[in-house]
Amino acid sequence: MANAKLWGLKKSPWVFHVAAASCNNCDIEILDILTPRWDVERFGIVLVGSPRHADALLVTGVLNRKSLPRVLRVYEQTPKPCLVICVGTCTCDTHMFAPSYNVVGPYDKYLPVDVYIPGCPPKPEAIISGVVKALKRL
Amino acid sequence: MSVVRILFSYIIFPGFIFTALVGLLLTWIDRKVTARIHWRVGPPWYQPYADFLKLLLKETIIPEGSSKVLFLLGPIIGLVAMSILAVMLFSMNLNPGNTFVGDLIVMIYLLALPPLGIMIGGSASKNPLASVGVSREMTQYFAYELPFLITIAGIILKAGGSIRFGDIILAQKASGPFLYSISGVIGAIVILLSAQAKLGFVPFDIPEAEQEIMAGPYIEYSGVALAMYKLVRAMMLFLLPLFLISVLWGGLGDWWAILKFLLIIVLIVLIKNTNPRIRIDQSLRFFWLGIGILSVVGLVLAVYGL
Numbered sequence: 324m325a326n327a328k329l330w331g332l333k334k335s336p337w338v339f340h341v342a343a344a345s346c347n348n349c350d351i352e353i354l355d356i357l358t359p360r361w362d363v364e365r366f367g368i369v370l371v372g373s374p375r376h377a378d379a380l381l382v383t384g385v386l387n388r389k390s391l392p393r394v395l396r397v398y399e400q401t402p403k404p405c406l407v408i409c410v411g412t413c414t415c416d417t418h419m420f421a422p423s424y425n426v427v428g429p430y431d432k433y434l435p436v437d438v439y440i441p442g443c444p445p446k447p448e449a450i451i452s453g454v455v456k457a458l459k460r461l
Numbered sequence: 462m463s464v465v466r467i468l469f470s471y472i473i474f475p476g477f478i479f480t481a482l483v484g485l486l487l488t489w490i491d492r493k494v495t496a497r498i499h500w501r502v503g504p505p506w507y508q509p510y511a512d513f514l515k516l517l518l519k520e521t522i523i524p525e526g527s528s529k530v531l532f533l534l535g536p537i538i539g540l541v542a543m544s545i546l547a548v549m550l551f552s553m554n555l556n557p558g559n560t561f562v563g564d565l566i567v568m569i570y571l572l573a574l575p576p577l578g579i580m581i582g583g584s585a586s587k588n589p590l591a592s593v594g595v596s597r598e599m600t601q602y603f604a605y606e607l608p609f610l611i612t613i614a615g616i617i618l619k620a621g622g623s624i625r626f627g628d629i630i631l632a633q634k635a636s637g638p639f640l641y642s643i644s645g646v647i648g649a650i651v652i653l654l655s656a657q658a659k660l661g662f663v664p665f666d667i668p669e670a671e672q673e674i675m676a677g678p679y680i681e682y683s684g685v686a687l688a689m690y691k692l693v694r695a696m697m698l699f700l701l702p703l704f705l706i707s708v709l710w711g712g713l714g715d716w717w718a719i720l721k722f723l724l725i726i727v728l729i730v731l732i733k734n735t736n737p738r739i740r741i742d743q744s745l746r747f748f749w750l751g752i753g754i755l756s757v758v759g760l761v762l763a764v765y766g767l
Contacts, residue, residue, distance in 0.1 A: 331515030335508065362501040364492070367508050372675035375522060375683040378515070402520035402683040 332378060332404055333458050335367035339377030339401070343394050345384025348444040349411040353381060356447040363451065366458075379406040379454075382434075385413040387425040391433065398434055406457060408438040410450060415439040475551030477544040484695030485509040487726060491698065494730045509695065513688055521684030527587040535582020536682075536689035542574035543696040550703055553626040554713040564624045565613060568704070572659065575693050576602045579668075582686075583678025594677020597741050598668035604748035605658040605665070608756040612648045612655075615756070615763035616708050619644070630712040638711035643767050647759035649709050651752055653725070656701040657732055658748070660694065664736040665744055702726055 342350050356363050357370055371377055374397050382394065398407070409430050412418040420426050430436050440453040470476055488509045496503025523529055546568060576598060583595040619639050620629040639645040658665035669677040679690055702725040706712065710721055739747070 327514060328518040331511050331518060334511035335515050337512075359499045359501045362496070362503075364496060364504050365502050367504055367511060372671045373680045375681055376676070376679075376687060378519070400522075402522055404519065 328404070329461060333461055335369075336378045336406065336454070336458065337369050337371045337376055338379045338381050338408075339371055339374045339397075341374075341380050341382045341394060341397055343382055343384040343386060343390040345411065345413065349383035349413075352444045352447055352450065353383065353410060356450055361447050361451060363454075366455070368454070374400045375402065377401050377405065379408055381408050381410055382414055382430060383410050385417055385420045386427055386430055386433070387423075388427055389425075391427055394430075395433060406437045407434050408440065408454060408457065409436050410440050410445060412441045412443045415441050418443065470548055470552070471544060476548045477540075480544065480547040480696045480699055481692055484692070484697075484699040485513060487698045488691075488695045490723075490726060491730050491733075494727060495734055498731075498734045509691075513691060516683075516688035516691065517685055519684040521686055522681075524586055524588065524681045527681070528585045531581055531585035532681075533582075533686060535578045535580075535585065536686050536693060538578035538581065539575035539693035540689055540696075542571045542578075543693055543700060546571040546700055547696065549626070550700060550707060551713075554630060554707055556627075565617065565626055565629070565708075566624060568626065569610070569613065572701075572704075573602075573606070575697060576659070578693070579678045579690075582682070586678070586681035588681050590674045591678050591680050593674050594668045594680070598678060600741055601658060601665065601668055601744060604745045605655045608651050608748055608752045609655040611753070611756040611760055612651045613708075615644055615648055615760040618760070618763045626707070629708055633711045634714065638709060640709045640711075642762075644759045644762035645709055647755055647762070649705065651756045651759065652705050652709070653728065653732075654748075654752055656705065657729060658744070659701060660697055660729070662729060662733040664732065664739055666738055667741050667744055670738060698726070698729075702729070 438457040620632040
C-alpha cells in the first residue's frame with residue numbers, strides 16, 4: 324500500500340503555484356516549464372487552480388509579514404502528503420532583502436521545505452532537475 | 462437472470478469497472494492528442510491510472526461548515542448514474558431484442574444526473590467560487606439540454622415512434638444508420654456539441670473555467686471525492702460517443718464501431734483544442750438560437766422522412 328501511494332505521488336505530482344509577493348521573474352520561469360518547449364506533462368506534472376487538488380506547492384518570493392499568514396493558510400488547506408518546493412534565491416535565504424524591516428526570514432523557518440532551487444531566477448532546466456531529484460529521493 | 466449475473470453486469474463487465482478502466486484510457490488519448498497538437502510529447506499511457514491512484518490515497522478534506530452528506534453525495538450520484546447507463550447501453554446494443562425495458566427517456570434522465578451531482582456537491586461546499594460555478598453549470602445545462610431533446614425527438618420519429626432503445630437499434634439494422642440522411646447529419650452535429658458541453662470541454666468549459674474561477678464546483682474537493690469526479694468525467698467520455706453511435710450510427714454491430722468511436726473521440730478533442738472558451742451568455746445564445754434552430758430544422762426534416 325505504501326509503495327502504491329509513493330508510486331502515485333511520484334508519477335503525478337500536481338502543482339499549485341503560490342506566488343507570495345515575488346518580483347515575477349520566478350513566476351515567469353515557472354510558466355515557462357509548462358510550455359511545449361519543456362513540457363513537464365511528460366512527468367505527469369500539471370498546474371492546478373486550487374490548493375485542494377495540489378500535491379506540491381511551488382513557492383516564490385521573499386516571505387514578509389503580510390504574506391506569511393497567507394502562505395501558512397494555503398499550506399494548511401493542502402491535503403497532506405504534500406511537497407514544498409522553494410523556487411528562487413529569495414525563498415531559500417532572503418537574498419538581498421535580508422536587512423528589510425518587513426522580511427520575516429526564509430521559508431524553512433515556518434514550513435517543511437523539501438527542495439531548494441536557488442537562482443535569480445533559476446533556469447527552467449534547473450527547476451525541472453530540482454523537482455526530478457526531489458521525486459527520486461522520496 | 463440470476464442475481465450473480467446481474468451483479469456481475471452492474472459491477473464488472475459493462476458496468477462500473479470496465480467503463481472506468483476504458484474511460485481512464487480515453488482520457489489518456491485526450492491528453493496525448495492534445496499534447497501532439499501542442500507539438501509536445503505528452504504523458505505516458507498509465508498517467509490517468511497514476512492520477513486516480515494518487516487521489517484515492519490522499520487526504521480527503523471536508524470544508525468547515527459545509528453539509529457533509531451532500532458534499533460527498535455529489536460525486537456518488539454521477540458515478541451510479543454512469544454505471545447504470547453503461548449497463549443499459551451495452552445490454553441493448555449486444556442484444557437489441559431484449560425484453561428489458563431500456564427506453565430513451567431513462568437514458569436522458571441518467572445523462573442528466575452527473576451535472577445534478579456537480580450542482581449539489583458544489584453548492585454544498587460553501588465556497589463563493591463554487592457557487593459561481595454551480596450557477597454557470599445550471600445555465601449551461603438548460604442551454605444544451607433543449608437542442609439535445611429536440612434531436613432525440615427527431616430520432617424517435619425516425620425509429621417509427623418507438624422510445625425503446627432496442628427498437629431504435631433494430632430500425633437502423635433494418636434500413637441503414639440514421640446518420641446517412643440530412644436530418645441524421647444535423648442530429649449528429651447537435652449531439653456532438655451537446656456532448657462537448659456535457660463533458661465540460663473547452664468551448665463550453667465555462668462552469669469550471671480554471672483561469673477565472675479555479676475549477677468552479679470542484680474547488681473544495683480533494684482526495685477520494687475528487688477522484689470520483691475524475692472517474693465520472695472519464696466514464697462520460699466513454700459513454701457519450703457510445704450513445705451517439707447507438708442512436709445514429711448503427712450501434713455496436715461490428716468491429717467498425719471501434720473506428721467510429723475513435724473518430725468521434727478525436728473529433729471531440731480537436732474541437733476542444735481549436736476553440737477558445739466562450740462566455741455563459743454566448744453559450745446560451747449559441748445553444749438556443751444557433752443550434753436550437755438547427756435542431757428544429759432537423760426535426761422538421763425527420764417528419765418528412767429526409
